[in-house]
Amino acid sequence: MLTYFARRMLEMIPVLLAISLLVFGFIKLLPGDPARIYAGDDASREAVAAARAHLGLNDPLPQQYLHWLAGAFKGDLGTTYRTQQPVSRVISAAFMPTLWLALAGFIWSVLLGLLIGVISALKRGKWQDWALMSMAVGGISMPTFWLGLLLIQFVAMPFGIFSVSGFNQPADIILPALTLGASVAAVMARFTRSAFLEVAQEDYVRTARSKGLRNRLVTWKHVMRNALIPVITMLGLQFGFLLGGSIIVESVFSWPGLGWLLIESIKTQDQPVIQALVMLFVFEFILINLLVDLLYAVVNPAIRLR
Template sequence: MFSYVIKRLLGLIPTLLLVAVLVFLFVHLLPGDPARLAAGPEADEKTVALVRADLGLDKPLPEQFVNFFINAAHGDFGRSIRSKRPVSEEIAARFWPTLCLTIVAMIWAVLFGLIIGISSAVWRNKWPDRLGMTLAVSGISFPAFSLGILLMQVFSVELGWLPTVGDETWRHYILPSLTLGAAVAAVMARFTRSSFIEILQEDFVRTARAKGLTETVVVIKHCLRNALIPVVTMMGLQFGFLLGGSILVEVVFNWPGMGRLLVDAVEMRDYPIIQAEILLFSLEFIFINLVVDVLYAVINPSIRFK
């Protein structure tokens, strides 16, 4: 197991290098002049040239990439064009709100997804299954930004039960986390149902029932661990999507997270922020996949990495 983890960690290097090249080229080939945006709309050409030199944009593209990669290897992603603050400080200030929102949304998604999926599998083709799958299809079909606006209109504007925007108290997390986790809960419910239906048809389940065990014991003790193996894979990937895909939800609820920071950076062509955030999202996905692979052996001891 230890050697497998080391190999996966070493495999991060070429993957991140490839991502860095693609992100750098994509950002620098976008139309527009970051130096012009940083200097202001009324700046003359001399001022724009000075700003361009200060940002290092006057150098050849290969030299810019080499400098970017060397600095990134030391944790230095430069300074934000918009705020003039170090990029690492900008991201650090926004990372915690996004991480907290993602964790809360994932808790909602796992809770509702597993309950609906297991119930639908146990009572297959009965009313719990039909109700659960109807909710799952609705959750997948309904866009996140529309759901967020609907929840905000009902629970904040009409009823006044919950705050609209911000992240000051735990009550601010309810609507954004439900909005963010709805689609994940729907996908998890359908995935869990499919996995459980397959496990319920195995011989060891029939043997457990023949021994006189209750259905609750059969489902929890014998089915759950085996059915969770593919579900854990999906959970890990969905957590990565939540962490990197909360942009629309953060915009709707004015959440001070990384998604909102990325939107502002794209509007201002703040390429140091854009590059750093996309690299961070890529690293998160790779790390989450590694954690999921390691969890396989914890859930099912029969799995061994050689």
């Protein structure tokens, strides 16, 4: 497994390099003058020209990219145009709020989604199945920002328990986490039901039942264990979605995380922050996919990673 992990990490390098080049090119196409943002709205032409020279914006684009890449390998992601702070420091401050929000949304949505999916599969064709899957379809169809606004309007404001802006107390994470995880719970419910029913129709499951094994033992030892393999793939993808998809939720609740930071950086055309955040999201998705592959061998030891 260590050999497999090392090989995948090496394969990650050219992918990140290619994506970084694409991201750098797209960011340079954004309208606006970064030197003006760095120098300030009231800065003179001379000050803007000096800022452009200081930021290296007069250099050819290949040279600018190589300069950024060399700094990134050293852990230097540049300086923000708005506050002249190190980009790494700004991102570090916003990373933990996003991580806590993603974990909170992930935990409740996965537990509820798995439970609903298993119950729906066991009650296939009955009213419980119809009701639970109708709820799942509604959760998938509901726009995230709309659910967040509904929770603010009908839960936060009438009762005054939760803050509708920022992260001031532990309870403030509840509504954003519910908003963020709603669609994930719905997706997990439908996917778990499908995986469960597919495995339940396999020959080895029918053989186990024909041997007289108890239905509960067959369900949890044979069906659930094998149904978890495709579910784990979906778990990894959904957690990556939570990290990247938190942009909308953080905007609705003014949550001080990476998504909110990305929106604010786009508004102010803070290119170093945008570049670093996009690369961070890409790295997270690649790393999560690698961890999912490693979990396959944990859930089913028969799988060998090479």
